[in-house]
Amino acid sequence: MRRLIIVVALMVLFGQVNLASAREILQGDTCTVAADTTITGDVFVACQQLIVEGTITGSLFGAALSGSISGTVGNSAYLLMWQLEVSGTIDGDLHFGGGSVHVKPTATLTGDVISASLSTRLEDVAVPGSITSIGYQLLEDGSVGGAISFWGTALAIDGQIGGDVNASVGDRNSIGASNLSTLFNVLFRIDLITPGLRVTEDARIDGVLSYSSVSEGEIAGQLTNPPVFDPVIVALDLDNQTDLNQSVNVYINRVLREFIGLILIGAVGLFFFPAQIQDPLYSIRTRPLPSLGVGLITFILSFAILFVVVVLLIGIVLLFAAVNLPDIAIATGLFSGVITLGGAGAYFFVAIYISRVIVCLAMGRLILRVVLGERLEGRWNYVALALGVLILAVISSLPMIGDVFNALALFLGLGAILTLVQRELDHARHPTPTRARGAGTLQIPPPILEDLPSGPGMENLPDGFKWWD
Numbered sequence: 001m002r003r004l005i006i007v008v009a010l011m012v013l014f015g016q017v018n019l020a021s022a023r024e025i026l027q028g029d030t031c032t033v034a035a036d037t038t039i040t041g042d043v044f045v046a047c048q049q050l051i052v053e054g055t056i057t058g059s060l061f062g063a064a065l066s067g068s069i070s071g072t073v074g075n076s077a078y079l080l081m082w083q084l085e086v087s088g089t090i091d092g093d094l095h096f097g098g099g100s101v102h103v104k105p106t107a108t109l110t111g112d113v114i115s116a117s118l119s120t121r122l123e124d125v126a127v128p129g130s131i132t133s134i135g136y137q138l139l140e141d142g143s144v145g146g147a148i149s150f151w152g153t154a155l156a157i158d159g160q161i162g163g164d165v166n167a168s169v170g171d172r173n174s175i176g177a178s179n180l181s182t183l184f185n186v187l188f189r190i191d192l193i194t195p196g197l198r199v200t201e202d203a204r205i206d207g208v209l210s211y212s213s214v215s216e217g218e219i220a221g222q223l224t225n226p227p228v229f230d231p232v233i234v235a236l237d238l239d240n241q242t243d244l245n246q247s248v249n250v251y252i253n254r255v256l257r258e259f260i261g262l263i264l265i266g267a268v269g270l271f272f273f274p275a276q277i278q279d280p281l282y283s284i285r286t287r288p289l290p291s292l293g294v295g296l297i298t299f300i301l302s303f304a305i306l307f308v309v310v311v312l313l314i315g316i317v318l319l320f321a322a323v324n325l326p327d328i329a330i331a332t333g334l335f336s337g338v339i340t341l342g343g344a345g346a347y348f349f350v351a352i353y354i355s356r357v358i359v360c361l362a363m364g365r366l367i368l369r370v371v372l373g374e375r376l377e378g379r380w381n382y383v384a385l386a387l388g389v390l391i392l393a394v395i396s397s398l399p400m401i402g403d404v405f406n407a408l409a410l411f412l413g414l415g416a417i418l419t420l421v422q423r424e425l426d427h428a429r430h431p432t433p434t435r436a437r438g439a440g441t442l443q444i445p446p447p448i449l450e451d452l453p454s455g456p457g458m459e460n461l462p463d464g465f466k467w468w469d
Contacts, residue, residue: 026050027319031064033071042075046315050081052088059092063314076111080314082307093129096120098307105142112146119192130163137193147207154193155211157221158200164207171214172196199223251397258393266357266385277358278381280416284362287419288412295415299351306344313340355413356406360388 024043026033031047033039037054042061050067052060059075068085069077076092082099086107093111094103100119103109112129113122121139122131130146131138137154140161147163153170172195197217199205204222211217212230219227269277283291313336320329364384396406 025318027315031062035071044318046318050079063311063318065308065311080311082304099304124159139193153195154198155196156193156198156200157203157205159203161203161205161207165205165209165211167197167211169197169211169213169217170195172198172217173215254397255393258397259389262353262357262360262389262392263386265353266360266389267382269354269357270361270381270385274381277354277361280358280413280420281362281365283416283419284359284412291415291419292408292412293415294418295355295411295413298418299411299414302347302351306340309340313337350417351414352410355411355417356392356409357385357389358413358416359409360392361385362388363391364388 024039024041026043026045026047028047030049030051031045032051033043033054033056035053039054039056040058042058043056045060045062045064047062048065050062050064052067052069052071052073055072055074057074060069060073060077060079062077062079062081064079064081066083067079067081068087069090070088072089072091074091076095077090078095080097084096084098084101085104086094086101087104088106089108091110093114094101094109095114097116099117101115101117101121102119103113103122103125105124107125109125109127109129113120113127113131113133115131115133115135115138117133117135119137119139120133120135121141123139123141125142126145127140127142128145131140131144131148131150133149134151136152137156138148138150138152139156139158140148141158143160143162145162148157148161148165148167150165150167150169152168155167155169157165196215197211197213197219199209199217199219199221201220203220204224206224208225208228209219209223210228210230212232214232216229216231266277313333316336317329317333320332361381361384364387365381367387368380368384392405392409396402396409398405
């Protein structure tokens, strides 16, 4: 049961796993398999840094922030971490999920490579099996005995591929790719190439190359079969009337989908949570640039934070399993999984939809105030919302500029929400003291009644009664 808990917790995204008896569990800040060490059986790790210089006769299951394998893994490796370098031997399949994996020329692989990461690089290395990858980029410089399946943005092939290549890539003419590459290189030390498909002149594909993209790829290598290109239409072609009609229909459909989705979410939000939807408008109106910066940085860092949280939770599950507490491990895994997935889903729903709804409401209210000359509330908020959503849908559905406008709206709205949350937290931590009744006012001294007769009703008054206050 303990073995099953650990494997399922770590490898639920990586398909079928051959189970074997666990022989070693490594935990701590740094998990090291020294060069003169041989571990018989499977190894489970949960640490900040993983270093494998020796030999593991079984499979390697692990979660870490970073890792390197320069030794030998006798079976498959199932790893979840931010960065991994492989320069040793893996006598099985390599399953990886995280930020980036780099397989160096000195590495030896005997099976398939399955990766879900931002960057997957196979540098002048032979892969006897197939490669299945999803992420931003896949760089294959060596040889692949089987097929390549890739879903992402950038694919570069500079080696010999024995099977078919099926890929979905981005537009190689898209703008802003260089800035994105620079940003990730500075923040996360990951070099990203520009989008699109590139098959160099040194490459050779024995199977069929099939790919879909906005633009045709750069194909200079040897192809046994003609490539199959499935174009993705996002721009208007004014030179061809048939393409123009098709492009206009696609554009109108995108505008309608965007408008219907945002208007429904915004109307429901205004009806049930009017204050929460309208409160962030103050930050957009008074501090647009700081809100934009906060939203941009937070949205980028949220992916890294989510990864760290997942790694920590897996480490906790591994810890309970290691000390022979399977019931607690199951309960912790289920509870933390539900909380993490629910929290991540709520955050990205707010970031992707609610933030843009707030920006649409701000745009609509600004336009109505300029046109009508007065500030409108109540039902006019729905009119402002519809006007702002229509503007966002029309612009965001345009090629190239639409993605930029959509991203700016997302970052601006998210930053406004986070600024409001920060302000409310500051008020909760440092509440403003309320003035006591009568504080700061002139206190009138009581009149002297010694020489005056008591009027009617002045007898039997309760203690402490002050008629002059």
